[in-house]
Amino acid sequence: MPKDGGIGASSKRREDLRFLTGKGKYTDDINLRDQTYAYFIRSDVAHGTINSIDISAAMKMPGVERVFTASDFEGVGGVPCGWQVTDRHGQPMQEPKHPVLAEGKVRHVGDPIAVVVADSLAEARDAAEQVEIDITELPAVLNMKDALNDGATKVHDDLTSNLCYDWGFVEENRDAVDAAIKGAHHVTTLELKNNRLVANPMEPRVAVADFDSSTDEYTLYTTSQNPHVIRLLMGAFVLGIPEHKLRVVAPDVGGGFGAKIYHYAEEAFCTFAAKQIGRPVKWTSSRSEAFMSDAHGRDHVTKIELALDKDGKFLALRTDTHANMGAYLSTFAPSIPTWLHGTLMAGNYTTPLIYVNVKAVFTNTVPVDAYRGAGRPEATFQLERVVDKAAREMGIDPVELRRKNFITEFPYATPVAVEYDTGDYHATMDKLLELSDHAGFEARAATSKANGKLRGFGIAHYIEACGIAPSNLVGQLGARAGLYESATVRVNATGSISVMTGSHSHGQGHETSFAQVVAEMIGIDESQIDIVHGDTAKTPMGMGTYGSRSIAVGGSAMVRATEKIINKARKIAAHLMEASEADIELKDGQFTVAGTDKSVAWGDVTLAAYVPHNYPLEDIEPGLEETAFYDPANFTYPSGAYGCEVEVDPETGKVTVLGFTAADDFGNIINPMIVEGQVHGGLAQGIGQAMIENCAYDDDGQLLSGSYMDYAMPRADDLPMFTVDHSSVTPCTHNPLGVKGCGEAGAIGSPPALVNAVVDALQRAGHDVTHIDMPLSPDRVWAAMNS
Amino acid sequence: MYDFDIERPSRIADAVKLMSDSTDAQPLGGGQTLIPTLKQRLASPERLVSMAGIDEMVGICKDDAGRLCIGGATTHAAVAADGSYPGLSGLAARIGDPAVRNRGTIGGSLANNDPAACYPAAALGSGATIVTNKREIAADDYFRGMFDTALEEGEIITEVKFPIPEVSHYAKFVQPASRFALVGVFVAKFADGVRVAVTGASESGVHRWSAAEEALSRSFSAGSIGSLEAPSADGLITDLHGTGAYRAHLVKVMTGRAVAAAS
Known part of the structure; x- marks a missing residue:
């Protein structure tokens, strides 16, 4: 019988009632008295020198409060970067200033130049049309390799080149890897692109800022995955506001996918302007603005080489990647192609020698940063593609080649600096082959052939590092923040509980799953527990939600705080029952004295804590509220085997995804239904990337895919029915729940499985096609078949 | 969106007058292209003249020659549901999504002549006749290129007549x-x-x-x-x-x- 509550139960998502009935309270639902509206004037060229900005006519337009340009931000800091990468030679990355509004130059289509603040949005837009901006267009820097040529146009004149950093990992392995590849029996080489993506959360970004001159307090309501991080970055580095005078609230947030992690100029602008004009300032991104101002994802160009011995054992792996940073460094951008990517290049395999070289490059495009998976999909994609290609080249079954090289003993220290604590990759592979009826594939392929279609089966096995991360480790790697998480558990007098978490839910269902954990620990009903998040005035300093870290790190903090609560409650219970604390047991919300029929209910103990008439006041304080900060000992390492079956229409090149199977090991599961939903969403995004999503610029740096007319988002009928399994469980060894995280897996494992499947279909039909870059649009597949 | 006036005439003659006595009027069909264009401030008509309330422009019937005659303000959904010209109904049923099909009109689509729209293929492929408030235009003479048609300023598509093929x-x-x-x-x-x-x-x-x-x-x-x-x-x-x-x-x-x- 499935449980009906607590850990392991598919409790229904309590937050969905408000989300599905229009009762959610999003940032755009917040309107403050006397509020003004900001309209950003953005560059329509990719690169240019600003000769002049004339705001005089705009200032006279009806309803205009003020027009801001860069000159208003003298003395204000730039938008900071939160991670400093050190290059191969021990030098820090080149780090350009990212001004709130463009100073002297514009560097991408969408770069904000000026802002009109007016009584209404319509008036702000009318006035914006009266702002005269004279720009001399410069050549746009777009191709990453060309950008590194001597004499190339520079995105930032004050930097020595367009190279942000040239990173080598592990640098000491470089020569050994070169030598191993040189002498290998077989080397498989693959050049590929990881396509640029736009996150496109359903809710666009919004900021509403207020300043109270009587208290000197600022409040910023913003669409963020991590309000404390925004408070720290904006307060300390941009505007110089101490934390106790700045409250950041991220209420209901309609999807993030990474794009709402970062501190954006618009947030700083609204906060700054609110004080300047003495009225609240609101900005709501249009969808068109989102395409050209939300941080984009991925955009890597990679050459990968895998050396194998005659039996197919992996000997060495070498990668050479160019990673697009865009025009400025977004908050965590430098860490994505390095520490979140290079450290995963071992995958599930025992490859003894690995060298990863990444050149991060500035271009005249929107900044690029983490997008669901963040570095790990880039690693998995190239690795699982090259392994598949190697299998075909060497005539070894792709499943067998993987099995031959699987890591089977744990803990396992990879040559790329991480230690996997647990895993069972054969188990997930077995599960995949079973659930996808791999044995029946040939018969299905024959049916397809009879119908004039080409059927293919593709697999991928992924590893990811979630639960970011031990603070001392990431500090050594260049993070300018700690990556612990926090929780305060506040037990009320009658026994109900409010948990204030530093994690932030923007669709993940924390309000349900976090409550299940506390309910399980105490043995009370989930309805007695509320999860509070998203407000720096209510929650302890926490680092927020991204990188599949919330249950592994935030959940662990909550467990630690709840343990403190239980320990104190046991003392109280012992006092009430005149028993020894050592004999007190807590089960199903009842404290009992072991071996007796004495018991006292949870609510009686909590009441005693707040009405301490009969209470050990000499030993413990009244009240029942505890806070814990949890800093993980390691990353967590979810893994899984993904399989995909496709049919290609040979006449048109159109690929139909017939089925997709995901066999994951997420460690212990809190809420299976929510996990399944997370995997479904991840698969939709991964299949979207592989099949249809493509953010493209033309040679002038104009965004070709700047709306849904040209940027294809996956819709229900683009996706097959999913088979999702998470019955393979190797619990994480170093966090109290044994959990690993599941938010990104679907987006990590699915693109290589899909491309492998299409290549399989084409090769089975006799086409000499070894790779097609994503997205696998019909014209590309057709061109590959007919080249 | 810039400010504009909207008029909702109930007769073709009134619509024609409203179009002609403004220097900058734009007919509004289902608005599936025009409204997004307005929202992006890419068009700034002074007056929109809605076709939606003109009953004589809504509906489907057959004429004496057996042609299927579709009022210019008839929605895609109505054509999809009709079924007396299966190829045409099948096309209409696959335009956009349900929201588009319940708002978008045949006259609006043909007047816009998007190079990737469906209806122009049906009109040209059927050898249809485009009927306006002024004249009848053979499909072969009507389509002039991307977003370009034989329509003159202020001319309104009132009806489209489709010969029904075998x-x-x-x-x-x-x-x-x-x-x-x-x-x-x-x-x-x-x-x-x-x-x-x-x-x-x-x-x-x-x-x-x-x-x-x-x-x-x-x-x-x-x-x-x-x-x-x-x-x-x-x-x-x-x-x-x-x-x-x-x-x-x-x-x-x-x-x-x-x-x-x-x-």
Whole structure:
């Protein structure tokens, strides 16, 4: 019988009632008295020198409060970067200033130049049309390799080149890897692109800022995955506001996918302007603005080489990647192609020698940063593609080649600096082959052939590092923040509980799953527990939600705080029952004295804590509220085997995804239904990337895919029915729940499985096609078949 | 969106007057293109004249010649539900999504003449007659290129008359983002010959593929298309979603499929 509550139960998502009935309270639902509206004037060229900005006519337009340009931000800091990468030679990355509004130059289509603040949005837009901006267009820097040529146009004149950093990992392995590849029996080489993506959360970004001159307090309501991080970055580095005078609230947030992690100029602008004009300032991104101002994802160009011995054992792996940073460094951008990517290049395999070289490059495009998976999909994609290609080249079954090289003993220290604590990759592979009826594939392929279609089966096995991360480790790697998480558990007098978490839910269902954990620990009903998040005035300093870290790190903090609560409650219970604390047991919300029929209910103990008439006041304080900060000992390492079956229409090149199977090991599961939903969403995004999503610029740096007319988002009928399994469980060894995280897996494992499947279909039909870059649009597949 | 006035006449004559006594009036059909354009401030008409309330422009009937006559303000959903011209109803049923089909109108679509829209292929492929407040225009004379038609300033499409072929079908290969036609081919077989109209493919908008028409008029079978060369890629659209050569290939494939599915 499935449980009906607590850990392991598919409790229904309590937050969905408000989300599905229009009762959610999003940032755009917040309107403050006397509020003004900001309209950003953005560059329509990719690169240019600003000769002049004339705001005089705009200032006279009806309803205009003020027009801001860069000159208003003298003395204000730039938008900071939160991670400093050190290059191969021990030098820090080149780090350009990212001004709130463009100073002297514009560097991408969408770069904000000026802002009109007016009584209404319509008036702000009318006035914006009266702002005269004279720009001399410069050549746009777009191709990453060309950008590194001597004499190339520079995105930032004050930097020595367009190279942000040239990173080598592990640098000491470089020569050994070169030598191993040189002498290998077989080397498989693959050049590929990881396509640029736009996150496109359903809710666009919004900021509403207020300043109270009587208290000197600022409040910023913003669409963020991590309000404390925004408070720290904006307060300390941009505007110089101490934390106790700045409250950041991220209420209901309609999807993030990474794009709402970062501190954006618009947030700083609204906060700054609110004080300047003495009225609240609101900005709501249009969808068109989102395409050209939300941080984009991925955009890597990679050459990968895998050396194998005659039996197919992996000997060495070498990668050479160019990673697009865009025009400025977004908050965590430098860490994505390095520490979140290079450290995963071992995958599930025992490859003894690995060298990863990444050149991060500035271009005249929107900044690029983490997008669901963040570095790990880039690693998995190239690795699982090259392994598949190697299998075909060497005539070894792709499943067998993987099995031959699987890591089977744990803990396992990879040559790329991480230690996997647990895993069972054969188990997930077995599960995949079973659930996808791999044995029946040939018969299905024959049916397809009879119908004039080409059927293919593709697999991928992924590893990811979630639960970011031990603070001392990431500090050594260049993070300018700690990556612990926090929780305060506040037990009320009658026994109900409010948990204030530093994690932030923007669709993940924390309000349900976090409550299940506390309910399980105490043995009370989930309805007695509320999860509070998203407000720096209510929650302890926490680092927020991204990188599949919330249950592994935030959940662990909550467990630690709840343990403190239980320990104190046991003392109280012992006092009430005149028993020894050592004999007190807590089960199903009842404290009992072991071996007796004495018991006292949870609510009686909590009441005693707040009405301490009969209470050990000499030993413990009244009240029942505890806070814990949890800093993980390691990353967590979810893994899984993904399989995909496709049919290609040979006449048109159109690929139909017939089925997709995901066999994951997420460690212990809190809420299976929510996990399944997370995997479904991840698969939709991964299949979207592989099949249809493509953010493209033309040679002038104009965004070709700047709306849904040209940027294809996956819709229900683009996706097959999913088979999702998470019955393979190797619990994480170093966090109290044994959990690993599941938010990104679907987006990590699915693109290589899909491309492998299409290549399989084409090769089975006799086409000499070894790779097609994503997205696998019909014209590309057709061109590959007919080249 | 800029400010504008909106008028909702109930008779064609009133609409024509409202169009003519403003220097900058724009007829409004279902608004599926015009409203987004206005929201982006890419158009700034002083007055919108809505066709939606003109009863004499809404509805479907047959004339004495057996032609299907569709009022200019009739929605795609209504045409899809009609069924007396299956190829046309099938096309209408696949335009956009339910919201588009319940708002968008045949007159609006034909007046806009988006090079990737579906209805122009049906009108040209059927040899329809576009009826305006002033005149009747043969489809062959109506479509003048991308977003360009024979309509004059202030002229309103009041009705479209479709001869009903023996068999017909519209084969549509969708662009994955917009789900407009990357290439759409409408094939109609009449007693006196076959018409083949192609949308989505050409920089000149909807057009007929004469080689296919000749081959199909000789022998109406998918095999007749299989033995044809694909049309030239010259003048076909190359964009993010496909090259001209790919579109040319798709024109042939989709024509074959339209013939095979024609009923």
